[in-house]
Amino acid sequence: MDVLIQIVASGLTLGAMYAVATIGLSLVYGSLNMLNMAHGAILTLGGYICYAAIVHAGLHPALALLAAAFVCALVGLMIYFSAALPLLRAENFETNIFIATIGIGSVIENLMLKGFGPYPIPQPLAVDGQVVIGNVHIPLQNVFILGVAIVLMVGVAILLQRTSAGRAIRATSMNREAAQLMGVRVGRIYAQVLALSGALAAVSGIMISSIATLTPVMGGDPMLKAFIVCVVAGLGNVYGAVVAAIALGLLEAATQYVLGVRWSFATLLLLVILVLIWRPYGLFGKQQVVRL
Amino acid sequence: MTSIRRDILIGLVCLALAVALPFAMPGRYVITQSTLFFIWAIVVVQWNLVLGIGGIFSLAQMALFATGAYATAMLGFYWKVPMLAAIPMAGVITVAVGMLIGLACLRLRGPYVALLTLAIAQVMYVLIVNDTDCFTTTGGCMPLFGGVRGIGQFGDIGLRALFPSKWYVAHYYVGLALLAVAVTISIIVIRGPLGLAFRALRDNPGYAMSRGISRFKYQLWIFAVSAFFTGIAGGFYAIHFRVVGPTVFSFSTLLFLIAMIVIGGLGSIWGPLLGAAVLMLADEGMRELSDYRNIGLGLLLAVFVIAWPNGLNGWLQRSRASRN
Numbered sequence: 001m002d003v004l005i006q007i008v009a010s011g012l013t014l015g016a017m018y019a020v021a022t023i024g025l026s027l028v029y030g031s032l033n034m035l036n037m038a039h040g041a042i043l044t045l046g047g048y049i050c051y052a053a054i055v056h057a058g059l060h061p062a063l064a065l066l067a068a069a070f071v072c073a074l075v076g077l078m079i080y081f082s083a084a085l086p087l088l089r090a091e092n093f094e095t096n097i098f099i100a101t102i103g104i105g106s107v108i109e110n111l112m113l114k115g116f117g118p119y120p121i122p123q124p125l126a127v128d129g130q131v132v133i134g135n136v137h138i139p140l141q142n143v144f145i146l147g148v149a150i151v152l153m154v155g156v157a158i159l160l161q162r163t164s165a166g167r168a169i170r171a172t173s174m175n176r177e178a179a180q181l182m183g184v185r186v187g188r189i190y191a192q193v194l195a196l197s198g199a200l201a202a203v204s205g206i207m208i209s210s211i212a213t214l215t216p217v218m219g220g221d222p223m224l225k226a227f228i229v230c231v232v233a234g235l236g237n238v239y240g241a242v243v244a245a246i247a248l249g250l251l252e253a254a255t256q257y258v259l260g261v262r263w264s265f266a267t268l269l270l271l272v273i274l275v276l277i278w279r280p281y282g283l284f285g286k287q288q289v290v291r292l
Numbered sequence: 293m294t295s296i297r298r299d300i301l302i303g304l305v306c307l308a309l310a311v312a313l314p315f316a317m318p319g320r321y322v323i324t325q326s327t328l329f330f331i332w333a334i335v336v337v338q339w340n341l342v343l344g345i346g347g348i349f350s351l352a353q354m355a356l357f358a359t360g361a362y363a364t365a366m367l368g369f370y371w372k373v374p375m376l377a378a379i380p381m382a383g384v385i386t387v388a389v390g391m392l393i394g395l396a397c398l399r400l401r402g403p404y405v406a407l408l409t410l411a412i413a414q415v416m417y418v419l420i421v422n423d424t425d426c427f428t429t430t431g432g433c434m435p436l437f438g439g440v441r442g443i444g445q446f447g448d449i450g451l452r453a454l455f456p457s458k459w460y461v462a463h464y465y466v467g468l469a470l471l472a473v474a475v476t477i478s479i480i481v482i483r484g485p486l487g488l489a490f491r492a493l494r495d496n497p498g499y500a501m502s503r504g505i506s507r508f509k510y511q512l513w514i515f516a517v518s519a520f521f522t523g524i525a526g527g528f529y530a531i532h533f534r535v536v537g538p539t540v541f542s543f544s545t546l547l548f549l550i551a552m553i554v555i556g557g558l559g560s561i562w563g564p565l566l567g568a569a570v571l572m573l574a575d576e577g578m579r580e581l582s583d584y585r586n587i588g589l590g591l592l593l594a595v596f597v598i599a600w601p602n603g604l605n606g607w608l609q610r611s612r613a614s615r616n
Binding site: 086103220228273 | 349396399400401402403404406407408410411412414415418419422423543544547550551554583584586587589590591592593594595597598599601
């Protein structure tokens with residue numbers, strides 16, 4: 001029983017972090033058909049900005065979190081104006097933006113390497129204490145992460161479902177041309193979505209670095225997992241991504257306990273391959289009918 | 293001049309220049325760096341078949357390269373297979389792995405393929421690096437795949453014994469010969485019916501399939517063809533450096549190679565080779581700025597994709613077209 005509580009607790013924390021990292025990716029793919037390979041670097045940048053704001057600038061942790069989200073939203077906007085906008089006018093957008101964001105991600109990552117050095121730094125934004133359920137001690141940090149993730153997810157859901165900007169985002173991801181004909185300024189939607197995804201990445205980077213440590217390359221692993229979540233859920237399906245993220249988090253915690261840390265990623269991947277062979281468009285994705 | 297004749301001409305000129313290089317610049321550094329260039333060029337030329345001609349966005353090429361290198365090293369280390377036999381065997385093993393990856397990607401499109409292949413490479417890396425159980429204890433504890441330190445002492449093709457002081461020149465010519473064969477195969481594939489089928493499937497899968505071109509068959513073909521020489525190149529890399537470690541999976545190598553293809557010109561015959569040469573030279577030129585290497589590479593990659601998506605090759609073709 002204690003083991004079960006332990007697995008559920010760490011699985012939910014993992015799942016919550018993956019979910020926040022994934023929502024941004026999924027939104028961007030849904031509206032632009034763009035796989036943002038710089039997402040991992042933006043996520044790390046968020047962690048570092050928060051660190052620098054608290055340690056070097058002496059800001060209050062809540063302000064530091066906002067500052068990180070703001071800077072990463074700006075980076076998202078920059079990616080839109082420097083890469084996505086010119087590439088949208090040319091052919092082969094999906095392939096080209098993928099390669100371009102690999103390049104941008106590498107630039108951001110190596111700038112952080114120059115700026116903060118290769119050594120792991122602890123994230124100062126941490127909550128002390130723990131709660132006890134049965135015989136299991138759960139750090140308050142994990143509860144805090146879960147709370148922030150839920151608030152963010154509810155916030156994004158309200159944004160998408162209840163506001164006109166959200167309606168425009170959903171319309172664009174359903175059908176770009178139709179949305180454009182209905183007077184949606186898709187260019188502005190793209191910019192908004194990339195900025196939002198950058199801000200979400202920052203928050204998830206702070207959360208991830210608060211239970212691990214900050215290193216310039218720490219974004220790669222969560223990004224890959226976020227991609228896996230997206231792929232399992234069906235690229236661009238935001239709500240499916242949340243469900244898949246939490247399911248994969250629980251699964252990862254369980255495999256880590258049963259098979260050891262070494263095999264958890266391999267097991268995840270095997271599962272993804274099987275899912276993709278069974279449903280190539282993801283669990284919650286719709287099969288696209290291509291007309292000639 | 294037909295395009296195939298032009299290809300032969302360019303190929304022969306390049307080959308002649310490369311054959312003459314060790315006589316013109318006999319320095320050891322130049323020769324070994326050129327050998328490394330040949331190895332990367334082989335990988336890039338084969339990757340271009342999948343990426344540019346097949347239009348399949350696979351990032352598994354470095355994983356295949358690593359498969360070839362590890363297969364060579366492990367055949368030599370555990371079964372004492374002579375290297376001259378181990379390298380072709382590694383090529384065949386790589387083909388098998390490549391076809392498996394091709395099979396896994398068969399029903400996916402575009403970005404899904406990129407993610408799946410990237411994840412496969414990452415899993416291979418994680419499994420190798422995190423393995424700390426001793427598989428053998430001859431000469432110290434070593435995990436099955438060598439763990440973080442990699443595998444060494446698996447034999448040689450004998451050129452070091454044959455030319456004790458000039459072995460690196462011998463390796464240079466071996467690399468050159470392998471590259472020449474790899475480029476020839478890629479020209480045959482691109483100009484031949486196989487390439488036509490690949491391009492048809494890339495440009496309009498629906499029409500191609502309704503004309504009876506089987507996606508299943510040709511996707512497996514393209515993975516198999518490009519895997520073979522990538523595996524051989526991996527084997528040669530293992531021989532040349534005498535050790536195979538998990539660094540072959542590093543993201544910066546992947547970045548370096550994909551930048552070669554993009555900067556040279558995706559989908560063209562000579563573009564990837566040109567890109568490989570340009571980037572190797574640029575890398576040498578900026579050696580003292582090595583801290584900024586990946587920043588520069590990333591910037592180049594992004595700028596080329598955004599401003600010149602057809603790469604240097606496209607730029608050359610445009611300037612030739614405007615001259616005529």
